[in-house]
Amino acid sequence: MNLFDVIGPIMIGPSSSHTAGAVRLGNLGKAILGEKVQTAVVGLHGSFAQTYRGHGTDRALAAGLLGWATDDARIPDSLTIAADSGLEISFTTVNLGELAHPNSVQFTLTGESGKVCRVKGASIGGGQVVVSEIDGFPVELSGQFPTILTMHKDRPGAIALVTSILSTQGVNIAQMRVFRREKGGLAAMIVETDQPIGDAELEVIQKLPHIESVRRIQLG
Amino acid sequence: MAEKLSLQQWLQAAEEENNTFGAYCLAFQAKDMEMTEQAILERMLEIMQVMEESALAGLKGVKSMGGLVGQNASLMASYQERKEKSLVGPIVSNAIRTALAVGEANAAMGRIVAAPTAGASGTLPAVLLALEEPLALKKIDLARGLVVAGVIGMVIASRASLSGAAGGCQAECGSAAAMAAAAAVDLAGGTPRQVGQAVAMTIKNMLGLVCDPVAGLVEVPCVKRNAGAAAQALVAAEMAMAGVESVIPVDEVIDAMSSVGCAMSGTLRETAQGGLAVTPTGAAWQEKLFGKK
Numbered sequence: 001m002n003l004f005d006v007i008g009p010i011m012i013g014p015s016s017s018h019t020a021g022a023v024r025l026g027n028l029g030k031a032i033l034g035e036k037v038q039t040a041v042v043g044l045h046g047s048f049a050q051t052y053r054g055h056g057t058d059r060a061l062a063a064g065l066l067g068w069a070t071d072d073a074r075i076p077d078s079l080t081i082a083a084d085s086g087l088e089i090s091f092t093t094v095n096l097g098e099l100a101h102p103n104s105v106q107f108t109l110t111g112e113s114g115k116v117c118r119v120k121g122a123s124i125g126g127g128q129v130v131v132s133e134i135d136g137f138p139v140e141l142s143g144q145f146p147t148i149l150t151m152h153k154d155r156p157g158a159i160a161l162v163t164s165i166l167s168t169q170g171v172n173i174a175q176m177r178v179f180r181r182e183k184g185g186l187a188a189m190i191v192e193t194d195q196p197i198g199d200a201e202l203e204v205i206q207k208l209p210h211i212e213s214v215r216r217i218q219l220g
Numbered sequence: 221m222a223e224k225l226s227l228q229q230w231l232q233a234a235e236e237e238n239n240t241f242g243a244y245c246l247a248f249q250a251k252d253m254e255m256t257e258q259a260i261l262e263r264m265l266e267i268m269q270v271m272e273e274s275a276l277a278g279l280k281g282v283k284s285m286g287g288l289v290g291q292n293a294s295l296m297a298s299y300q301e302r303k304e305k306s307l308v309g310p311i312v313s314n315a316i317r318t319a320l321a322v323g324e325a326n327a328a329m330g331r332i333v334a335a336p337t338a339g340a341s342g343t344l345p346a347v348l349l350a351l352e353e354p355l356a357l358k359k360i361d362l363a364r365g366l367v368v369a370g371v372i373g374m375v376i377a378s379r380a381s382l383s384g385a386a387g388g389c390q391a392e393c394g395s396a397a398a399m400a401a402a403a404a405v406d407l408a409g410g411t412p413r414q415v416g417q418a419v420a421m422t423i424k425n426m427l428g429l430v431c432d433p434v435a436g437l438v439e440v441p442c443v444k445r446n447a448g449a450a451a452q453a454l455v456a457a458e459m460a461m462a463g464v465e466s467v468i469p470v471d472e473v474i475d476a477m478s479s480v481g482c483a484m485s486g487t488l489r490e491t492a493q494g495g496l497a498v499t500p501t502g503a504a505w506q507e508k509l510f511g512k513k
Contacts, residue, residue: 001378006382007335007370008334014328059329
């Protein structure tokens with residue numbers, strides 16, 4: 001936590017958890033999908049489900065999915081702007097269980113290429129957020145650091161190749177987690193770094209053996 | 221949260237350096253964040269600008285999302301313009317007006333600065349802007365005040381919480397008030413020791429404040445509580461400047477806030493299941509806006 005986490009974010013009201021955090025969750029959903037969102041089915045859980053209209057959480061989530069910042073003055077009108085720009089967005093209430101954070105959301109996002117992605121996350125206070133699940137993989141992703149997310153085959157060396165590219169580019173790894181469903185199957189890797197990751201590195205990583213996809217995730 | 225920060229330690233360090241607490245905070249934050257002091261202050265100036273704009277926006281008279289609050293800041297302003305007898309004097313009266321204005325702008329989806337949260341966003345600008353003229357402060361001084369306030373918030377976050385859901389409204393409006401009181405004392409020329417006393421006394425006076433938003437929205441009682449918090453900050457700052465001291469040391473007061481927050485029933489921690497939220501009128505609003513629970 002630093003000074004600007006306490007004095008900030010600059011945001012559109014009324015609630016850092018229900019509004020600014022919701023924008024950031026939308027931003028993360030869009031970044032994880034990795035392309036323009038075409039349709040979004042948004043499941044709201046707990047306090048999000050109870051009070052989303054009064055807090056403008058629906059508008060904030062839509063703004064986030066459009067890629068806007070927490071202080072974008074258009075947030076109150078985001079639902080209309082989303083509809084005009086061809087983003088189809090629907091809201092439902094869901095029960096994600098007792099263990100889910102009271103301010104949780106579940107996105108099912110379809111991109112312009114037809115790609116579908118499911119993202120679960122929570123707004124945990126003061127505008128801070130955490131993504132807890134991507135396409136069924138349990139993850140933990142805050143978006144506070146420059147981050148890359150890979151989907152790759154669970155093979156020896158798949159991870160080492162990625163980290164060696166980062167190290168040769170002078171990118172320091174702050175935190176890293178690897179998830180897999182089954183040995184030798186599809187795995188996910190989240191690498192949070194101190195330095196931003198450039199387009200060139202991203203392209204090289206994409207072409208590595210065993211890498212299915214790589215996405216760069218970073219909140220403003 | 222890994223490490224418990226100690227405000228006492230920082231206050232002492234500032235005193236040993238014979239520095240004001242504001243100058244000390246700016247220097248060590250610059251080092252910690254690998255930013256220049258100037259870059260930090262420039263960012264704080266931008267933030268102060270947004271705070272002022274949010275106060276102006278609220279004064280125009282806005283309508284909140286849930287429709288529970290609005291136009292009380294303009295009521296205060298016209299009361300002041302009519303020069304009717306102020307019961308609290310111009311500084312507190314101006315602080316009340318700004319706190320209501322920013323709180324109302326926030327509730328109406330206006331652009332604000334969460335400091336430390338959106339629900340408590342009126343308190344800090346209220347105190348800083350109310351002191352701008354009487355203390356002949358420049359904008360850069362207000363930016364320095366924000367640095368002091370931010371440091372206090374960081375200590376509270378590490379020892380207690382800044383979230384109403386975790387610690388009740390004492391964690392939001394209480395923290396905002398403590399942050400504002402610290403900034404006020406530092407800007408008024410108080411010593412680091414007096415800054416610490418102001419923080420301790422503010423939190424003591426806000427201890428146990430429940431978070432009971434009607435219909436779960438950041439409207440009632442949040443907006444008016446910001447005005448109360450701003451006044452508490454000024455009361456504690458005034459006592460500290462006079463040399464009044466807290467019997468309980470500041471870090472211990474913050475720890476007490478943490479334990480009070482933990483002891484507080486879940487119904488009183490932003491769940492809208494206790495306090496004002498479940499009064500007959502509170503329940504009626506809940507039903508009107510969101511249907512029966």
